[in-house]
Amino acid sequence: MMETEISELETKALDRISAAHSPQELEAVRVEVLGRKGILSHISKDMGKLAPEERARAGKLLNAAKQAIEGAFERRKQEFEKTALNVRLDAEWIDLTLPAPGVRPGSLHPITQIQMEIEDLFVSLGFMVLDGPEVETEFHNFDALNIAPEHPARDAQDTFWLTDGNLLRTHTSPVQVRGMERFPPPLRMIAPGRAFRNESVDASHEHTFYQLEGMMIDRDVSVAHLLYFMKTLLKEIFRREVTVRLRPGFFPFVEPGFELDIQCVICGGSGCPVCKQSGWVELLPCGLVNPNVLRISGLDPEKWNGFAFGLGLTRLVMMRYGIDDIRLLQSGDLRFLQQF
Numbered sequence: 001m002m003e004t005e006i007s008e009l010e011t012k013a014l015d016r017i018s019a020a021h022s023p024q025e026l027e028a029v030r031v032e033v034l035g036r037k038g039i040l041s042h043i044s045k046d047m048g049k050l051a052p053e054e055r056a057r058a059g060k061l062l063n064a065a066k067q068a069i070e071g072a073f074e075r076r077k078q079e080f081e082k083t084a085l086n087v088r089l090d091a092e093w094i095d096l097t098l099p100a101p102g103v104r105p106g107s108l109h110p111i112t113q114i115q116m117e118i119e120d121l122f123v124s125l126g127f128m129v130l131d132g133p134e135v136e137t138e139f140h141n142f143d144a145l146n147i148a149p150e151h152p153a154r155d156a157q158d159t160f161w162l163t164d165g166n167l168l169r170t171h172t173s174p175v176q177v178r179g180m181e182r183f184p185p186p187l188r189m190i191a192p193g194r195a196f197r198n199e200s201v202d203a204s205h206e207h208t209f210y211q212l213e214g215m216m217i218d219r220d221v222s223v224a225h226l227l228y229f230m231k232t233l234l235k236e237i238f239r240r241e242v243t244v245r246l247r248p249g250f251f252p253f254v255e256p257g258f259e260l261d262i263q264c265v266i267c268g269g270s271g272c273p274v275c276k277q278s279g280w281v282e283l284l285p286c287g288l289v290n291p292n293v294l295r296i297s298g299l300d301p302e303k304w305n306g307f308a309f310g311l312g313l314t315r316l317v318m319m320r321y322g323i324d325d326i327r328l329l330q331s332g333d334l335r336f337l338q339q340f
């Protein structure tokens, strides 16, 4: 009688275990069948009432049933755990080859981009690219460029003087001098970099801005050579017709000297804060190297001459992209920078 009860119980329990839909359902079956107050322990208590012979048989059967049910329970439990793990792995799977969400790749600053374009152009024309210190000596920034001691450019209002007598270079022209000191002629060099002036800041003036110096020393260099290189530079950068004008300009280190201005692309020449209502933007002062400058650097002006120019790189970037305020360029404002 008890034996039938045990084998029916076993079949039913195994069916319920395999039919369980969730770990909770499975656990309920375990408590009900295998638990301390469960059916099996109930039956085992009842066994005390049986005759010893019958008890031995039923005991064996009960143990076998218990083992079978426990085994089935363990297997089903592991199945549930495996499924749960797979679900979690699926949900947490990350493709490490995808770009991280929300992080935009950066880009080069527009000044750097144009600087690199100009460097490529001049390298293709046989020029080398030189670097010079931003903290300069008075000699390289002024004396060697034939700028007299009483010249107003040396004034504390324009120049950031350092306490040791050096200064923050006011232009990239001292790299001309360093180039001549280091490399014997013929010499073709450009030198991009920062310049610093103690000036009040407005839409077209910064205290820290970029220039790009250029110099060519050779025999019989003429204004025609200078204009050829300046035109090539502007054509390459703007890739469209821009109106320029050339007028005499005075710089102690060139003779003759010129100012090459570009018609303001912000207002089309009608006048705005960038061009100070003049319609023109000073961009590219240049000229033939003053013989005194050659002499100071140890070159014989009877044998060598050349041209030099000092491109206002920051202003060029403004004209190329139609930027109407120079302060945007070094503002670090991502809304501005992300456009490039």
Ligand code: FA5
Residues within 6 Å of the ligand: 170, 171, 172, 173, 197, 199, 204, 205, 206, 207, 209, 210, 211, 251, 254, 257, 282, 283, 284, 285, 286, 287, 308, 309, 310, 311, 312, 313, 314, 315, 326
């Ligand atoms: C000079 O600095 C000369 N060293 C240039 C030169 C080199 C002439 C070689 C002849 C031969 P200037 O002070 O004009 O020149 O400055 C050159 C350019 O730098 C200007 O045309 C302008 O485009 C730019 N610039 C000057 N001051 C500022 C400023 N505060 N902010 C932004 N750009 C400026």
